Amino acid sequence: MDLSVDVGGIRLKNPLIAASGTFGYGVEYEGILDLAILGGLVSKGLYLEPRDGCPTPRIVETPSGLLNAIGLQGVGVRHFVTDVLPRLAAYDTAVLVNVCGDTVDEYAEVSRILDQAPGVAGLEINISCPNVKKGGMAFGSDPRMTHEVVAAVRRVTRLPVIPKLSPNVTDITTFARAAAEAGADALSCINTLLGLAIDVETRRPRLGFGTGGLSGPAIRPVAVRMTWQVARAVTIPVLGIGGITSAEDALEFLIAGARAVQVGTANFVDPGVYGRILAGIEDYMQRHRIASLGSLVGSLEYPGLGPDSERPA
Amino acid sequence: MIGHGMPSNRVAPLVRSRRLEGPYVILTFEHPEVGREARAGQFVMMKAGTSADPPLRRPFSILETDPDAGTFSVFLKAVGQGSRGLSALHPGDVAQCLGPLGRPFAAPEEGAEAIMVAGGYGIAPFLMFSRELMRASKTGRVFYGGRSASDLQVRECFDALGVAVVAATEDGTLGHRGRVTAPLEAHLDSMGDRPASLFACGPGAMLQAVASIARRRGLPCQVSLDPWMGCGIGTCLGCVVRLQGRGEERPKYRCACTEGPVFDARVVVWEGETTSAAASGDA
Numbered sequence: 241m242d243l244s245v246d247v248g249g250i251r252l253k254n255p256l257i258a259a260s261g262t263f264g265y266g267v268e269y270e271g272i273l274d275l276a277i278l279g280g281l282v283s284k285g286l287y288l289e290p291r292d293g294c295p296t297p298r299i300v301e302t303p304s305g306l307l308n309a310i311g312l313q314g315v316g317v318r319h320f321v322t323d324v325l326p327r328l329a330a331y332d333t334a335v336l337v338n339v340c341g342d343t344v345d346e347y348a349e350v351s352r353i354l355d356q357a358p359g360v361a362g363l364e365i366n367i368s369c370p371n372v373k374k375g376g377m378a379f380g381s382d383p384r385m386t387h388e389v390v391a392a393v394r395r396v397t398r399l400p401v402i403p404k405l406s407p408n409v410t411d412i413t414t415f416a417r418a419a420a421e422a423g424a425d426a427l428s429c430i431n432t433l434l435g436l437a438i439d440v441e442t443r444r445p446r447l448g449f450g451t452g453g454l455s456g457p458a459i460r461p462v463a464v465r466m467t468w469q470v471a472r473a474v475t476i477p478v479l480g481i482g483g484i485t486s487a488e489d490a491l492e493f494l495i496a497g498a499r500a501v502q503v504g505t506a507n508f509v510d511p512g513v514y515g516r517i518l519a520g521i522e523d524y525m526q527r528h529r530i531a532s533l534g535s536l537v538g539s540l541e542y543p544g545l546g547p548d549s550e551r552p553a
Numbered sequence: 554m555i556g557h558g559m560p561s562n563r564v565a566p567l568v569r570s571r572r573l574e575g576p577y578v579i580l581t582f583e584h585p586e587v588g589r590e591a592r593a594g595q596f597v598m599m600k601a602g603t604s605a606d607p608p609l610r611r612p613f614s615i616l617e618t619d620p621d622a623g624t625f626s627v628f629l630k631a632v633g634q635g636s637r638g639l640s641a642l643h644p645g646d647v648a649q650c651l652g653p654l655g656r657p658f659a660a661p662e663e664g665a666e667a668i669m670v671a672g673g674y675g676i677a678p679f680l681m682f683s684r685e686l687m688r689a690s691k692t693g694r695v696f697y698g699g700r701s702a703s704d705l706q707v708r709e710c711f712d713a714l715g716v717a718v719v720a721a722t723e724d725g726t727l728g729h730r731g732r733v734t735a736p737l738e739a740h741l742d743s744m745g746d747r748p749a750s751l752f753a754c755g756p757g758a759m760l761q762a763v764a765s766i767a768r769r770r771g772l773p774c775q776v777s778l779d780p781w782m783g784c785g786i787g788t789c790l791g792c793v794v795r796l797q798g799r800g801e802e803r804p805k806y807r808c809a810c811t812e813g814p815v816f817d818a819r820v821v822v823w824e825g826e827t828t829s830a831a832a833s834g835d836a
Contacts, residue, residue: 262789264786264787268786268788268811269786271560272559272561272786284788292806293790293793293806296780296793296794296806297780297781297791298790298791304606305608310791313790313793313806456605458605507788508608508610508784508788509608509649510649
């Protein structure tokens with residue numbers, strides 16, 4: 241049974257990737273989980289310099305979901321390259337790095353540093369964090385800026401470039417096309433949905449930052465729909481993300497058109513989630529006599545549309 | 554990761570459930586690593602079942618361990634979704650448990666009396682800590698505060714260890730009427746020059762009050778903080794608290810789960826304050 245997939249030039253031994261912001265820098269899970277079980281992992285978002293992040297409270301639970309405003313607290317790219325990357329080299333898993341910036345130049349500079357670092361399999365470009373005042377989602381909610389950031393990163397690296405798209409837009413396919421035209425090798429789809437939770441006793445937001453990003457099973461149908469739309473709009477591979485907690489959830493994304501998937505919030509709930517999902521996918525492939533996972537990708541039979549018919553209006 | 558025994562993620566069966574008064578319950582789970590390696594002040598991230606509601610596990614202080622039986626117990630007040638789900642478990646049912654996590658209490662200074670101050674279910678880590686003190690031939694005393702007598706559970710466990718418990722209740726149904734800090738201060742006054750180390754676990758306002766007493770009297774004080782936690786292992790960055798060590802220019806956010814939950818009270822930047830005692834230089 242072949243679980244391996246190729247995503248924009250990155251060979252993954254299985255389609256499960258730990259999502260950025262939910263897996264630290266990977267090394268936090270040493271001893272709790274064998275990191276080699278992962279197809280890959282994406283680091284917490286990194287800027288040039290360390291960042292403090294948002295005031296507390298930073299996380300609240302909502303129905304089947306998690307609303308967070310962490311604000312990209314992080315160690316900075318240089319510390320990551322010198323202190324973390326060498327430790328990750330011990331594991332047979334693809335290490336992707338989530339790249340952040342307040343400006344186009346910062347995205348390019350962080351990418352240039354990572355391009356020179358051994359052990360990086362690809363760059364995920366964070367143009368969709370809803371919890372920072374500058375950069376972040378601003379680059380992901382204007383297609384011209386999306387194009388500009390992705391093109392700037394493209395110019396400085398030969399590593400696979402994977403913009404992470406924001407769902408907080410009217411038509412996500414516009415952004416998918418802008419990123420593809422700018423030279424992206426694949427797309428991560430989606431980041432969190434912008435939300436607001438209110439403490440009715442104090443009439444204040446429940447998060448210190450105010451609004452936050454919603455993740456977890458609550459957003460899964462939205463993420464599956466967007467993955468399906470994006471996969472039909474572009475020819476580059478799509479990484480599906482949003483509320484995956486089981487094999488069935490992961491399979492939904494693959495059938496919708498994702499070449500691989502990222503597991504996010506479920507990392508907090510159960511570090512053992514990868515073993516369960518992999519076993520479930522293998523069981524599914526056996527039951528449906530699927531020899532290679534690739535044949536499942538984009539196999540959705542949508543009423544009125546064949547698997548390969550035109551994009552819906 | 555934290556140097557106090559690697560945490561282990563297990564689906565742990567409930568061995569015993571002991572219902573106490575009101576919403577309080579003691580649950581004992583089979584989990585060899587926690588049973589063997591946990592130390593006082595550490596915690597376990599726990600959740601009953603695998604449903605998405607509530608999505609997250611909850612942190613619980615470890616009340617007791619039995620290394621031989623490979624079990625640990627937690628003392629909890631079933632008030633929210635997470636704790637209610639756990640308290641409804643029957644023997645044989647399972648919970649997802651990741652632990653032991655976090656930094657434990659450090660031993661009191663040589664010759665000092667360990668003065669433990671607990672508010673409500675903040676008593677949990679002090680039973681194990683008392684055992685550690687007794688094993689090391691140190692002396693300890695507990696100041697235990699709550700709203701009412703029914704909120705001061707598991708007192709009798711300390712009697713068996715020979716550790717005195719001084720109770721304080723806001724409604725006066727047990728011990729001193731009022732806040733726990735009043736009998737604490739009275740005891741510290743009575744100690745004269747004899748050395749003491751303070752340890753506190755409970756509501757934020759109580760921790761802040763105890764830290765302030767310790768600072769005024771120049772006593773060492775460790776506090777166990779209890780912010781909302783997402784993962785317990787330092788990846789979600791949801792449980793950060795503001796800390797500022799001596800010589801640090803400004804406070805920094807640090808994870809309570811991996812760098813705490815037990816901290817030196819002097820480095821904590823408390824609610825409503827802009828700097829820590831350590832940084833302001835008078836501690």
